[in-house]
Amino acid sequence: MSTENTVVSATQxxxxxxxxxxxxxxxxxxxxxxxxxxxxxxxxxxxxVINALTHYYQQDNAxxxxxxxxxxxxxxxxxxxxxxxxxxxxxxxxxxEIVFTKGTTDGIxxxxxxxxxxxVQEGDEIVISAMExxxxxxxxxxLCEEKGANLKVIPVNNKGEVELEEYxxxxxxxxxxxxxxxxxxxxxxxxxxxxxxxxxxxxxxxxLIDGAQSTAYLDIDVQALNCDFYVFxxxxxxxxxxxxALYGKRRHLEKMPPYQGGGEMIRSVSFEKTTYNDIPxxxxxxxxxxxxxxxxxxxxxxxxxxxxxxxRAYEEELLAYAHQRLSEIPGIRMVGTAENKMNVISFVxxxxxxxxxGQMLDTRGIAVRTGHHCTEPLMNRLGVEGTVRASLxxxxxxxxxxxxxxxxxxxxxxxxx
Amino acid sequence: MTQSITETQNExxxxxxxxxxxxxxTNFYIMELGQKLPPLDESQKTEDNIVKGCQSKVWLVxxxxxGKMKFEADSNSAITKxxxxxxxxxxxxxxxxxxxxxxxFFIDKIGMNRFIGxxxxxxxxxxxKQVKLAALVNKEREAITRSNQx
Numbered sequence: 001m002s003t004e005n006t007v008v009s010a011t012q013x014x015x016x017x018x019x020x021x022x023x024x025x026x027x028x029x030x031x032x033x034x035x036x037x038x039x040x041x042x043x044x045x046x047x048x049v050i051n052a053l054t055h056y057y058q059q060d061n062a063x064x065x066x067x068x069x070x071x072x073x074x075x076x077x078x079x080x081x082x083x084x085x086x087x088x089x090x091x092x093x094x095x096x097e098i099v100f101t102k103g104t105t106d107g108i109x110x111x112x113x114x115x116x117x118x119x120v121q122e123g124d125e126i127v128i129s130a131m132e133x134x135x136x137x138x139x140x141x142x143l144c145e146e147k148g149a150n151l152k153v154i155p156v157n158n159k160g161e162v163e164l165e166e167y168x169x170x171x172x173x174x175x176x177x178x179x180x181x182x183x184x185x186x187x188x189x190x191x192x193x194x195x196x197x198x199x200x201x202x203x204x205x206x207x208l209i210d211g212a213q214s215t216a217y218l219d220i221d222v223q224a225l226n227c228d229f230y231v232f233x234x235x236x237x238x239x240x241x242x243x244x245a246l247y248g249k250r251r252h253l254e255k256m257p258p259y260q261g262g263g264e265m266i267r268s269v270s271f272e273k274t275t276y277n278d279i280p281x282x283x284x285x286x287x288x289x290x291x292x293x294x295x296x297x298x299x300x301x302x303x304x305x306x307x308x309x310x311x312r313a314y315e316e317e318l319l320a321y322a323h324q325r326l327s328e329i330p331g332i333r334m335v336g337t338a339e340n341k342m343n344v345i346s347f348v349x350x351x352x353x354x355x356x357x358g359q360m361l362d363t364r365g366i367a368v369r370t371g372h373h374c375t376e377p378l379m380n381r382l383g384v385e386g387t388v389r390a391s392l393x394x395x396x397x398x399x400x401x402x403x404x405x406x407x408x409x410x411x412x413x414x415x416x417x
Numbered sequence: 418m419t420q421s422i423t424e425t426q427n428e429x430x431x432x433x434x435x436x437x438x439x440x441x442x443t444n445f446y447i448m449e450l451g452q453k454l455p456p457l458d459e460s461q462k463t464e465d466n467i468v469k470g471c472q473s474k475v476w477l478v479x480x481x482x483x484g485k486m487k488f489e490a491d492s493n494s495a496i497t498k499x500x501x502x503x504x505x506x507x508x509x510x511x512x513x514x515x516x517x518x519x520x521x522f523f524i525d526k527i528g529m530n531r532f533i534g535x536x537x538x539x540x541x542x543x544x545x546k547q548v549k550l551a552a553l554v555n556k557e558r559e560a561i562t563r564s565n566q567x
Binding site for chain 1: 440441444445448472473493494495496534537
């Protein structure tokens with residue numbers, strides 16, 4: 001499959017054909033065709049990913065890196081091919097800089113427990129933003145508590161954008177690590193991560209980028225970004241759940257102490273002295289999630305085949321359409337109106353509880369997310385308890401946006417009677 | 418004469434049967450029931466009266482008069498308000514003992530779990546627990562009062 005795609009006009013993407021690749025979309029929920037608009041929570045899986053999982057268990061299943069038999073060879077090769085694919089997908093310097101994890105949360109916790117423990121001392125500072133997911137808040141709070149370090153928070157303006165001027169004021173020689181989200185899961189805001197990274201580096205601080213929402217659609221080049229760590233989840237890039245990747249610069253990964261102890265991560269074990277394996281295996285203790293890692297490659301190839309630029313162009317069109325249609329609904333208030341945003345529309349009605357909207361939409365077969373989206377501090381900052389969030393993927397259509405709009409019209413009319 | 422907990426439940430089952438299990442109509446009906454619940458005085462919307470374990474805010478206030486219990490309730494969610502109104506209706510003017518012993522068969526009969534989902538079902542279970550706990554407290558209180566009078 002080629003990764004070289006010329007950008008076609010968004011309307012030239014054959015969305016109906018893309019929809020055919022996702023078997024789950026073709027079902028009824030509560031008597032109506034499913035409208036799946038919860039893609040920021042997890043994306044659906046194309047048939048090629050499902051096939052890769054099935055093929056692995058039907059043909060290749062074996063434990064990796066240890067056996068000398070044919071199946072073990074095949075399984076190991078398939079596993080390592082995914083590492084190679086991710087290396088190219090996010091343009092790391094070498095495949096050894098890619099560590100398999102359970103997902104974004106696991107990747108952040110790994111960095112906190114290893115790089116963090118080794119480099120953050122009493123009085124040091126860690127900087128995050130006010131729009132972080134709980135998984136990019138709590139591990140740092142735990143580390144700060146353990147070390148007597150301080151957590152600093154970059155404020156967010158009313159539109160849901162980080163305030164760069166305030167960020168600059170937070171940086172100092174005490175800053176050891178900056179950890180920010182590339183694209184907000186609650187609002188869709190695309191953060192100026194390149195500027196954030198460069199500014200942090202002026203003070204010698206390392207930077208982790210939470211790529212959970214950005215990896216499927218934005219061109220990720222970790223060398224150009226010059227981030228120190230980049231984490232993402234397989235299940236948000238049309239791949240399986242329970243697998244993700246951590247990118248770390250070689251010099252960091254080599255210096256970092258191991259995370260978990262066990263098989264695979266060692267070079268030799270004796271009761272007197274155990275020595276550790278090279279990167280990335282040093283961080284991959286125990287039998288990994290082989291099948292899901294293998295199938296993740298199929299997801300990456302699927303994205304490459306459609307082309308990120310094509311997907312982005314289509315989604316921008318869809319997002320603009322959704323904004324326009326949803327704005328028609330009386331009393332709707334958009335939450336998160338950043339200049340630079342993608343694939344998420346968060347909204348509230350001041351007179352209707354968000355949870356009720358979500359439940360009523362479900363009765364019409366429309367899947368959205370309601371609540372604080374694991375970003376309670378952000379919700380507090382924006383003065384809402386939670387929002388209704390519709391998040392788009394390449395298989396969504398304008399007709400589905402129409403159904404969401406009609407559904408909302410009916411719900412608010414009935415509920416205001 | 419107040420109708421029994423069983424009679425009220427049967428009444429609810431009959432009303433819901435008219436909705437043919439249509440999830441949208443059922444939810445609208447639940448909200449309609451909620452609208453009939455008298456609004457709770459703002460002073461009663463305290464932290465103590467909040468039912469723990471619900472995603473939306475639910476206030477449930479047990480009152481006590483002549484061996485019978487009364488309940489007032491409210492919620493910031495229209496659907497939840499409708500759900501709590503069902504409990505208020507079933508348990509209004511019942512004795513603590515009857516409330517403690519009540520088997521809430523209407524929940525399964527109307528297929529509630531199917532149209533409100535797991536999160537709300539858990540919240541609803543928390544409301545029931547709070548009502549039964551209030552009944553238990555009042556039963557004890559009643560027993561103490563009686564023994565003091567002897």
